[in-house]
Amino acid sequence: MEMMEDVVIVGAGIAGLATAVALKRVGVRALVLERSEGLRATGAALTLYPNAWLALDALGVSHKLTPIYALTSMGYVTNVSAGDVQQVHFRVANNGGDGQGIRTVHRKVLLEALAEELPVDSIQFSSKLAVIESEEQGGASIAVIHLEDGTTIKSKVLIGCDGVNSVVARWLGLAEPVHSGRSAVRGLAVFSQGHGFKQEVHQFVDAGKRAGFVPLNDREIYWFLTYNGENMAGDPEQIQKQVLEKYAEKFPSSYLEVVRHADLSTLTWASLKFRQPWGIIFGKLSKGNVTVAGDAMHPMTPDLGQGGGSSLEDAVVVGRHIGNSVKNNGGLIVPGDMAKAIDDYVKERRWRAAFLVTGSYLAGWVHLGGDKWLVKFLRDGIFYKYLFGRISGLVHKDCGKLPAMSFGDMDHSSKKD
Ligand SMILES: Cc1cc2nc3c(=O)[nH]c(=O)nc-3n(C[C@H](O)[C@H](O)[C@H](O)COP(=O)(O)OP(=O)(O)OC[C@H]3O[C@@H](n4cnc5c(N)ncnc54)[C@H](O)[C@@H]3O)c2cc1C
Incomplete structure (x- = not known):
């Protein structure tokens, strides 16, 4: 044909x-x-920055997403070893417009x-x-x-x-x-009774590791871990176990709690290329x-x-x-x-x-x-x-x-x- x-x-x-x-x-x-x-x-979810929302505006699609997903205007970065926490405010694009902040969808x-x-x-x-x-x-x-x-x-x-x-x-x-020598695990965490976190992004950095989470709505949270290394074998349950017991063992309890609530059907591991x-x-x-x-x-x-x-x-x-x-x-x-x-x-x-x-x-x-x-x-x-x-x-x-x-x-x- x-x-x-x-x-x-x-x-x-x-x-x-x-x-x-x-x-x-x-x-x-x-x-x-x-x-x-x-x-x-x-990959379950992704964060879209002002440039993405401007493009979605141009495509005539942003209005379908902005009523469902809240703006994230604040974040915290915790240095796990040093214990210090930095607060980050995300600015909205200069040229205005409702959708042009940061939203995770x-x-x-x-x-x-x-x-x-x-x-x-x-x-x-x-x-x-x-x-x-x-x-x-x-x-x-x-x-x-x-x-x-x-x-x-x-x-x-x-x-x-x-x-x-x-x-x-x-x-x-x-x-x-080429391989970057880094990998990522990501997925959703589901709290059927509500997670109680504010609409803020939390990141945790430690030698060779960066992890974080951000709410998608009142019940679901998108979480991730990136790290130096290209091996994390096994099924989603084993990956979750390795994140909890090996990679994020010393991370704050809030992150571990999120990972414990992972919906395993959404959990994936990827070796990162560029x-x-x-x-x-x-x-x-x-x-x-x-x-x-x-x-x-x-x-x-x-x-x-x-x-x-x-x-x-x-x-x-x-x-x-x-x-x-x-x-x-x-x-x-x-x-x-x-x-x-x-x-x-x-x-x-x-x-x-x-x-x-x-x-x-x-x-x-x-x-x-x-x-x-x-x-x-x-x-x-x-x-x-x-x-x-x-x-x-x-x-x-x-x-x-x-x-x-x-x-x-x-x-x-x-x-x-
Ligand atoms: C861990 C991680 C976190 C990320 N977080 C973010 C984030 O927060 N924000 C952000 O903007 N981006 C993020 N990204 C990047 C983002 O996911 C990708 O850049 C985006 O999905 C690329 O879209 P794409 O359509 O180009 O490719 P893909 O999503 O890979 O789509 C390609 C499509 O082509 C199809 N295809 C492939 N080969 C063929 C073939 N031969 N014939 C027919 N079909 C084919 C595939 O099945 C697939 O559906 C992240 C990526 C990773 C790995």
């Missing part, structure tokens, strides 16, 4: 669904191919909020991309996408949102992501009408909580460039013009992605580095003095809006070549 599409997006994670929503807003229908049988919400709810904006038949599950080729048609390149089940789809544009082990990134020739920043700065992030977004472009360690937020930014930016092209071409996807739109998207995202990957890695390094004199000097003398302000400023970025389209622009993008 062979099909022809305007835009194919591989992966129905945050990046893929958000990109499909952005394209829908500019009148472009995209087919989303997802290898799983349904939406995957691995269920991944499933975010994915569903995005997916329900799309036409029912636009996400095709159990569809695993196996091989990509490209061919020339009328002087422009067309992506030829082969699925594992033997289906072939031709598309004027291919956007790989297929995560850290992206097939599309490999096809582009991007350097493989793409080296020079692989993003010098790498081929696009080839003709093929590009990548989200973790497929810029896998990063989770130390700034920016992987999901920057995926949402990618979606708005690629939607804007494709939308402008469609607008300039009377509502049509013109393959010859798409390469330029994709190239403009890559230009806009390349340095930001590289900064986020670097900032995340450095933030993790100083937090997990411990109290050796060199680490202390680099952390207190250099990182906090000169870099921290710039790095934390990254989470306030406004990726901009999607172009306003008239009905005329939106009528026929998928009807003609």
Whole structure:
């Protein structure tokens, strides 16, 4: 079977669904191919910073989430060995707006909020991309996408949102992501009678470890542990036991109590990978009408909580460039013009992605580095003095809006070549 599409997006994670929503807003229908049988919400929850909320505003989705999830405006960081506690106030973005603080949301709810904006038949599950080729048609390149089940789809544009082990990134020739030497455990804790914590984030740092928790609502708490090391074998029950008895043994009782209430069905362990920043700065992030977004472009360690937020930014930016092209071409996807739109998207995202990957890695390094004199000097003398302000400023970025389209622009993008 062979099909022809305007835009194919591989992966129905945050990046893929958000990109499909952005394209829908500019009148472009995209087919989303997802290898799983349904939406995957691995990791249970994630924290979205002002940049993510600005992107969700641009996508027209934030209003569905802000009434359900409260703003977190205060946090505490406990140095477990020294016993001191620092209070942190989170600022709201300068340009105002209700949603632009920090909120932690269920991944499933975010994915569903995005997916329900799309036409029912636009996400095709159990569809695993196996091989990509490209061919020339009328002087422009067309992506030829082969699925594992033997289906072939031709598309004027291919956007790989297929995560850290992206097939599309490999096809582009991007350097493989590397192991950071760090891992993370995360999940939800459920208190059927209510947990009694305020809407504040609590973090605990110790040599080689950083842990924390933040309420999602009155009964559920999202908790995590990141640590230096790449082994934590076993089923969720064994992982919970190791967190309690080995990694967080000396952590305050509040954290241990949260972990004891873990809903084991949500508990996951992951070894953390990232793409080296020079692989993003010098790498081929696009080839003709093929590009990548989200973790497929810029896998990063989770130390700034920016992987999901920057995926949402990618979606708005690629939607804007494709939308402008469609607008300039009377509502049509013109393959010859798409390469330029994709190239403009890559230009806009390349340095930001590289900064986020670097900032995340450095933030993790100083937090997990411990109290050796060199680490202390680099952390207190250099990182906090000169870099921290710039790095934390990254989470306030406004990726901009999607172009306003008239009905005329939106009528026929998928009807003609
Ligand atoms: C421990 C941890 C904590 C984090 N915390 C935060 C946080 O607080 N805030 C934040 O913003 N980010 C956070 N992140 C990062 C965030 O989870 C990711 O950046 C985000 O999920 C990336 O979304 P994505 O859509 O690019 O990739 P994914 O979520 O990986 O989605 C990729 C999709 O593509 C599909 N797929 C893969 N290969 C194929 C194929 N060949 N064919 C078809 N489909 C395919 C997969 O099944 C999947 O559904 C965290 C990450 C980790 C590991």
